[in-house]
Amino acid sequence: MDTVYILLIIAGAFIVYSVITWFYQRKILATLTEEQFREGYRKAQLIDVREPNEFEGGHILGARNIPLSQLKNRLREIRPDKPVYLYCQSGMRSGRAATMLHRKGYKELSHLQGGFKKWSGKIKTK
Structure with a gap:
């Protein structure tokens, strides 16, 4: 019975953490539709x-x-005084x-709703 309570507490803590993170991201990050993203990304750092x-x-x-895995070490490449438009595959990593x-002090943050997999515009491949 004690194991069940411990698992319930862990699950509850995870849910609370997820909800708090979700609300925090909604507060600091604008989620843009593809049309809104297209209107502004040329004036921002993409x-x-x-x-x-x-x-x-x-x-x-x-x-x-x-990449998100390198972002902490490459912050100097992103100007804090200009808007930043982010995207990933689905929207999780960009959040x-x-x-x-x-x-780190960046204020104008936006990301693409649904991520790259929802993008229907022009793309470049190597």
């Missing part, structure tokens, strides 16, 4: 936070590849990237 092999398989024209950037 960052693809997927891994290099995903980026080479196809990416939005004009995007720079700074985590936005959280990291916000903690």
Whole structure:
């Protein structure tokens, strides 16, 4: 019986953490439809936070590849005074990237709703 209570507490803590993270990301990050994203990404820093092999398989024209796994070490490549448009494959990694950037002082953060897999615009492949 004690094991059941421990598992319920762990599951409850995970759910609470997930909900808090979700609300925090909604507060610091604008989720843009593809149309809204297209309207503004040329005036912003467009960052693809997927891994290099995903980026080479196809990416939005004009995007720079700074994988989430390298973001902390490559912050100098992103200007804090300009808007930052992020995207990943589905929207999960770009949310985590936005959280990291916000903690480092970046304010104008947006990401593509549904991620690259929902993008229907022009792409570039290597």
